[in-house]
Amino acid sequence: xxxxxxxxxxxxxxxxxxxxxxxxxxxxxxxxxxxxxxxxxxxxxxxxxxxxxxxxxxxxxxxxxxxxxxxxxxxxxxxxxxxxxxxxxxxxxxxxxxxxxxxxxxxxxxxxxxxxxxxxxxxxxxxxxxxxxxxxxxxxxxxxxxxxxxxxxxxxxxxxxxxxxxxxxxxxxxxxxxxxxxxxxxxxxxxxxxxxxxxxxxxxxxxxxxxxxxxxxxxxxxxxxxxxxxxxxxxxxxxxxxxxxxxxxxxxxxxxxxxxxxxxxxxxxxxxxxxxxxxxxxxxxxxxxxxxxxxxxxxxxxxxxxxxxxxxxxxxxxxxxxxxxxxxxxxxxxxxxxxxxxxxxxxxxxxxxxxxxxxxxxxxxxxxxxxxxxxxxxxxxxxxxxxxxxxxxxxxxxxxxxxxxxxxxxxxxxxxxxxxxxxxx
Numbered sequence: 001x002x003x004x005x006x007x008x009x010x011x012x013x014x015x016x017x018x019x020x021x022x023x024x025x026x027x028x029x030x031x032x033x034x035x036x037x038x039x040x041x042x043x044x045x046x047x048x049x050x051x052x053x054x055x056x057x058x059x060x061x062x063x064x065x066x067x068x069x070x071x072x073x074x075x076x077x078x079x080x081x082x083x084x085x086x087x088x089x090x091x092x093x094x095x096x097x098x099x100x101x102x103x104x105x106x107x108x109x110x111x112x113x114x115x116x117x118x119x120x121x122x123x124x125x126x127x128x129x130x131x132x133x134x135x136x137x138x139x140x141x142x143x144x145x146x147x148x149x150x151x152x153x154x155x156x157x158x159x160x161x162x163x164x165x166x167x168x169x170x171x172x173x174x175x176x177x178x179x180x181x182x183x184x185x186x187x188x189x190x191x192x193x194x195x196x197x198x199x200x201x202x203x204x205x206x207x208x209x210x211x212x213x214x215x216x217x218x219x220x221x222x223x224x225x226x227x228x229x230x231x232x233x234x235x236x237x238x239x240x241x242x243x244x245x246x247x248x249x250x251x252x253x254x255x256x257x258x259x260x261x262x263x264x265x266x267x268x269x270x271x272x273x274x275x276x277x278x279x280x281x282x283x284x285x286x287x288x289x290x291x292x293x294x295x296x297x298x299x300x301x302x303x304x305x306x307x308x309x310x311x312x313x314x315x316x317x318x319x320x321x322x323x324x325x326x327x328x329x330x331x332x333x334x335x336x337x338x339x340x341x342x343x344x345x346x347x348x349x350x351x352x353x354x355x356x357x358x359x360x361x362x363x364x365x366x367x368x369x370x371x372x373x374x375x376x377x378x379x380x381x382x383x384x385x386x387x388x389x390x391x392x393x394x395x396x397x398x399x400x401x402x403x404x405x406x407x408x409x410x411x412x413x414x415x416x417x418x419x420x421x422x423x424x425x
Contacts, residue, residue: 020047316352319340
């Protein structure tokens with residue numbers, strides 16, 4: 001594709017043929033009408049398809065016939081370039097509020113952007129925006145659009161498209177697809193700008209945590225930390241440090257995890273990262289329960305329950321952990337169990353309904369609790385990739401069968417507790 005760079009700074013391009021076509025269509029002119037007295041119809045057609053670059057005076061004449069000044073179009077292109085660069089930077093630096101504002105500005109220019117060479121980046125980062133915004137329907141539509149556009153992608157754009165697809169599959173719960181895509185991207189990371197590396201390392205570390213592969217996850221999380229520090233990306237640095245804190249917790253590195261959580265709790269508060277602060281506190285309660293500091297965990301979870309947005313997934317996760325802590329401290333959790341039950345009525349809430357039934361059976365000491373753990377909980381968690389929950393139920397069943405001296409079953413469930421995503425404790 002040829003680009004005309006009249007009055008554009010070195011390194012910038014302007015797809016002027018498409019812009020001529022945009023204004024001609026907007027003015028309801030035929031190619032014959034616009035070309036009359038300036039150039040042949042075939043020359044105009046080739047110009048509009050960006051396969052021919054005419055003399056600058058011809059371009060100016062075509063634009064002026066439609067009341068458009070070339071120098072103003074060049075300046076408009078520069079402004080849009082800066083705006084899209086800001087949109088991308090907001091994505092990389094996790095400035096979601098500003099990203100929403102810029103998105104509204106860009107959407108107002110959507111029709112014009114489609115006629116420029118900025119369209120690929122614009123559509124790619126709209127996809128990222130919808131994933132950040134947890135807007136599944138728009139993300140799905142955007143994915144279909146990008147699939148049709150991918151033939152026009154340059155190598156770095158195709159890499160970014162694949163990367164964003166992996167994030168999309170994480171969003172939809174298709175973890176295997178997400179991880180497979182991330183694995184294929186290792187070889188192409190050298191072809192993208194350095195500031196993208198931290199995001200890739202962070203997402204890879206995140207997926208490895210979900211897969212219970214903590215040592216490898218720590219490796220990528222540390223790479224992400226270094227990259228975010230290098231590029232002064234302080235909010236994403238906090239995200240990467242939280243992954244490390246979770247990692248340390250699950251590897252039983254209590255001192256390291258506690259030290260990191262202390263830093264995270266302070267810094268997420270000082271930087272007014274409310275959502276991240278709440279997520280940090282929630283993850284910190286896992287460490288507290290490991291230390292048997294159930295009352296401290298309970299206090300944090302009670303406070304979080306009142307602060308987080310009601311009926312969200314995070315609210316239900318907090319409520320589930322709160323019930324666990326209440327049962328550990330031998331408190332009556334009947335009200336909280338009923339609240340969780342009332343909130344978990346949708347088809348996607350099966351994870352929480354599984355826990356509601358477990359809590360009810362445990363709360364009232366029903367005799368079939370272990371059968372429920374074995375036949376329902378363990379099977380559901382294992383089938384749906386909830387590794388941490390699978391291991392916790394397996395540990396409970398291993399202890400139960402050991403007490404019953406049913407060694408074969410005890411060994412079977414103990415093996416799930418010992419296994420660590422292919423890495424062994």
